[in-house]
Structure formats: C-alpha cells, structure tokens
Amino acid sequence: MTTALLSHTDCLSHVNPPGAPEQVARLHYILRALEDLDLHRVDAPMATDADLLRCHPQSHLDHIRNSIPADGYTALDADTSVSPGSLNAAYRAAGGAVKAVDMVLGGEVQNAFVATRPPGHHAEQTTPMGFCLFGNVAIAAKHALDHHGLSRVAVVDFDVHHGNGTQALLQDDPRALVVTSQQMPLWPGTGEASERGPHGTVLNLPLPPASDGAHAIEVYKSKVLPAFAKHQPELILISAGFDAHQDDPLANLNWSTEDFRTMTKMILQSAQNLCKGRVVSVLEGGYDLDALAASARVHVQELIKAAT
Numbered sequence: 001m002t003t004a005l006l007s008h009t010d011c012l013s014h015v016n017p018p019g020a021p022e023q024v025a026r027l028h029y030i031l032r033a034l035e036d037l038d039l040h041r042v043d044a045p046m047a048t049d050a051d052l053l054r055c056h057p058q059s060h061l062d063h064i065r066n067s068i069p070a071d072g073y074t075a076l077d078a079d080t081s082v083s084p085g086s087l088n089a090a091y092r093a094a095g096g097a098v099k100a101v102d103m104v105l106g107g108e109v110q111n112a113f114v115a116t117r118p119p120g121h122h123a124e125q126t127t128p129m130g131f132c133l134f135g136n137v138a139i140a141a142k143h144a145l146d147h148h149g150l151s152r153v154a155v156v157d158f159d160v161h162h163g164n165g166t167q168a169l170l171q172d173d174p175r176a177l178v179v180t181s182q183q184m185p186l187w188p189g190t191g192e193a194s195e196r197g198p199h200g201t202v203l204n205l206p207l208p209p210a211s212d213g214a215h216a217i218e219v220y221k222s223k224v225l226p227a228f229a230k231h232q233p234e235l236i237l238i239s240a241g242f243d244a245h246q247d248d249p250l251a252n253l254n255w256s257t258e259d260f261r262t263m264t265k266m267i268l269q270s271a272q273n274l275c276k277g278r279v280v281s282v283l284e285g286g287y288d289l290d291a292l293a294a295s296a297r298v299h300v301q302e303l304i305k306a307a308t
C-alpha cells in the first residue's frame with residue numbers, strides 16, 4: 001500500500017495581497033520538500049457543488065463565486081481575500097480532500113496527504129474566515145459519512161488556531177468526533193475546553209502560550225487517544241496545520257519539527273489500532289516557509305512509513 005499526495009497547479013493561482021501570510025510560496029515550498037518521496041501523486045479534482053452543499057448553503061457558494069474579481073483582489077474580511085484564480089483553487093482544495101477519502105476508503109492507498117490551498121478549518125457555514133473559503137476537512141468527513149456510509153469518523157486538528165469552522169460544520173452530527181488543539185489566547189478567540197458541542201462530540205484542547213511539543217503530546221496521550229478509542233472512528237482525518245512550530249510568525253507555541261513527527265506517529269498508531277490505518281491528512285496553516293516545508297516533510301514521511 002502507498003501514500004497518495006493530492007495537489008493541483010490551480011492551487012497556486014489563489015493569490016493573496018502582498019504581505020499576507022497565506023501565500024502561494026507555501027505550497028511551492030511544501031511540494032519541493034516532498035519531491036523525492038515515494039508518493040502516489042494525483043491531481044486534486046474539483047469538488048462538486050453537491051460535495052460543498054453538505055456543509056454550506058447555496059448562498060455561500062454563490063457569495064464566493066460572485067466575489068471573484070476579474071483582476072486584483074476582493075477582501076472578504078480583514079484576513080481573507082479572493083483573486084481571479086481563487087474559485088478553482090477552492091474547488092480543488094475541497095475536491096482533493098473528497099478524492100483522498102475515496103482513495104483511502106476504496107483501498108487504493110493506505111493514507112493520503114492533501115497539499116492544497118486555500119485552507120479550510122476556519123470557514124463556517126456562511127462565513128469565509130482566516131484565509132479559508134470552504135470547510136475542506138468537514139466536507140471530506142461528511143462525504144465519508146453520507147456518501148460512503150461510514151458510521152463514525154474523527155477529525156483531529158493540530159493547527160495552532162482553533163478549528164472553529166470544522167467545529168461549526170460538524171458539531172451537530174454525532175457521527176463526527178472533532179478534536180482541536182489551539183494556543184489560547186489566540187485568534188479567533190474561541191475553542192475553550194467548555195465548548196463540547198450539542199452531542200459532546202467536540203473536544204477542545206487549549207494550549208498555553210510558550211508551551212512546547214512535549215506538553216501537547218502529553219495532552220494528546222491523556223485526552224485525544226482515549227477520545228478516539230471511545231468514538232471508534234472508521235476513518236481519521238487530520239487538519240494538518242504546522243503553525244505551532246517555534247519559528248512560526250503567527251503564534252507562540254514552541255513545537256520543533258520533530259514534535260510534528262511524534263504527533264503524526266501517535267495519530268497513525270491510533271488509526272492502526274482503530275481503523276486499519278485509514279487516514280486522510282489535509283493541509284491547513286503554517287507560515288514560516290522553511291519550518292512549514294520541514295514539518296510537512298516529516299509528517300508525510302511518517303504517513304509513508306505507516307503505509308508500507
């Protein structure tokens with residue numbers, strides 16, 4: 001069995017204004033860092049509207065489509081912009097996550113990494129937010145449940161920011177366990193441990209500023225692995241943001257590159273025990289280009305090791 005890498009050149013055509021942390025170079029750096037690895041490389045297809053409509057109303061799809069400028073940028077909020085290439089990029093980002101679920105559940109590959117942008121975990125039902133347009137991971141989770149008929153999935157989000165969008169899109173569905181760790185306090189300000197969702201299927205893990213990877217790994221061992229074991233997911237989706245890295249400019253956690261390896265191994269071991277190692281990992285944040293590339297590389301190296 002192998003590891004799939006899903007990406008698309010369209011994802012390089014979503015351009016944010018100069019100075020924005022979420023930039024085209026992020027994806028260039030990641031793809032270069034993965035160049036020599038043994039991966040089953042697949043072009044991310046466009047999501048269908050039906051895929052997106054599992055998480056967003058038609059009005060949101062229309063809003064994004066109608067905001068796309070003929071040239072330049074349209075600001076959707078203080079952080080989130082669209083450019084002429086953004087619609088195709090966003091459809092590829094969601095479609096790559098959906099296709100990765102098809103490939104893993106179809107037994108074509110053991111696991112998959114979706115290297116696309118824009119990211120997705122801040123996008124709420126009708127609100128693009130924090131560089132995100134569509135909730136890529138939540139859309140993929142719903143696809144696994146509604147299209148493939150799984151009974152239970154888990155999403156784990158180790159991006160340094162709260163996965164508020166994923167939480168909003170999945171918290172009403174008790175089939176989905178949503179685990180999200182985040183530096184607190186930090187933008188967007190939500191993600192307190194008391195936020196458990198209407199079915200108690202949301203697990204928020206606030207991490208104190210300046211805490212390190214060893215602290216986070218202990219939290220995951222004591223809280224996340226037991227939550228996985230209780231939920232018994234048939235597929236684990238990862239919102240893989242690498243902005244908890246000590247070099248990242250947007251936050252103040254002190255994870256090393258190797259901490260991302262340990263975190264990845266721990267999640268993969270749990271997936272091996274619970275769901276035959278079926279994992280789909282989707283890129284979220286990470287804004288120091290070298291740290292992002294190095295962290296994504298060790299993450300994908302572990303996916304490959306787990307697949308062989």
Ligand SMILES: [Zn+2]
Pocket residue numbers: 159160161241243284285286
């Ligand atoms: Zn982030």
